[in-house]
Amino acid sequence: MKRLVLTGLVLVVGLGAVLADSDAIVQRRALMKANGDATKIVVGMLKGAPFDLGAVQAALKSYGEAAAKAPALFPDDSQTGDTNALPEIWDNKADVNARFAKLAQDVAAASTGIVDSASFQAQMPGVLKNCGGCHEKYRAKKT
C-alpha cells in the first residue's frame, strides 16, 4: 500500500513536471505576445500617434513582468516543442538572465523617468533595444 502511494506520488510529481514544462513554453509565449501587443501601440506613438501615458505605463508593466518571470521559464526540458527558442539559450543561461535583469533595470528607470511625450521619445527607444538583442542571438523563427 505504501509502495502504491509512493508510486502514485512519483507519477503525479513527474506528470506535474512535464505539464509545467510545456506550460513554461505556453507562459513564455503568452508573455511575449503581451509584450508585442503593447509594443505595437508604443511604436505607433514613437511614430507620431498621440502620446498616452497610461498605454506607456501598461507596456512597461508588461515588459517588467516578462523580465521578472522569464528567467524561471526556461527549464532544461523546455527546449523542444512549440517554441522558437534556440538551444543557445541553455548554453548561455548567465547571459540570458543578465539580459532580462538589464531589461528589468531599464524598465524601472523608464517607469519613473517617462512623464511626458518628450521623455517618452527620449527614453523608450533604449528600452525597446532590449527586444532585438535577445531575438538576434536566441530566437529563430520557424515560419
Next chain:
Amino acid sequence: MKKALLVLAGLAIIVALGAAGWFASAPRSLSAIVAQEVDAPGEAAAGRIVFFAAGCDSCHMSPGQPDPFRLGGGLELKTPFGSFYPPNISPDVKDGIGAWSADDFAGALLLGVSPRREHYYPAFPYTSYRRMTPVDVRDLFAFLRTLPAVAGRAPPHALAFPLTIRRGVGLWKRLFLGANALPEAPGRDAAWKLGRYLVEGPGHCAECHSPRNILGAIVTHRRLTGGPLPDGKGKAPDITAGGLKDWSKADIVEALASGFTPTGDSLGGPMAATVRNTAELPAAYREAIAGYLKSLTPDRGPPGD
C-alpha cells in the same frame, strides 16, 4: 591495335573535356568601360550609404565587438557546404585590401574574381553585388579606405573536397550567373527602379530570402519567396507581396528603420544586423525597398519582370 585506338580516342575525349572545362571555368575580366569608370575617384560620403545598403559589416566585421567599421573578418558562416570565414576587408596592407586597386575591388564585387584571379565562393554575394553600378563600387571603395586598418587574417574556409577546387566555381558561375545588368523596366517609376536596385543589387536580400537548388543556386522563379537560413536556424520569410500581404508599405519601412513588425515583434536572427544597416539608409531608400517588395508576385521570372 583496335584497342589501342579506342584508348587513344578515350584519352582524347578526356583531354578535350578537361580543356573545355578549364576554359569554361576561367575567371572573367572587367570590361574596359567598367574598369575606366571604377578607376575614377570615388566619394567616401556616398560610399558610406553604399556600405550600409550592401551590409558589408554583417559578414566582415570582426566578431565579438560592436563596431561595424572594424572589418577584420573571421566570423564563421555555417552552411550546408561547410564553414566560410569572410576575409579581412579593412585597409590593412598586409592582411586586408589596403594594397588593392579599384579594379581589383570591382573584380571582386562584380565578377567574384580575386586580384590573384581566383574565383570567390558565392557565399560572398557577388551573385547580387554584380548588379551594382560602377559609381557605387568606386564610392564604396573610397569609403572602405577611410576605415581603420585591422591586422590579422581570417581562418581558411573549412570545406570538403571537391568544393576545395576553386576553379569549379567558374563552371557554377556559367550555369547560374546571367548578365550583370538588371533588365530594362519601361513603365516603372524611379522609386521602383531604386527599390529593385537596392533589393537585387547591394542589398542582396534574395541570398537568404529564397529557396536554393542542390548546387546552392537560387531558384530563379522563386526568388524572395523565403528559404531556410544557411545555418539551419530557422527560416527567412517570404518577402514578396504574398508573404507581406498583412504588411502595409509603411509597415515594411518601419521594420527596416526600427526592427519592429506590425505585430509589435522585433526582428531577430541575422535580420537584426540587417536592420542596423537599413536604419542608416536615407528614408527614401527604405520607401523604395518597401514599394518594390510589395510589387512582387510570388511566382515570377528573373529580377526585373
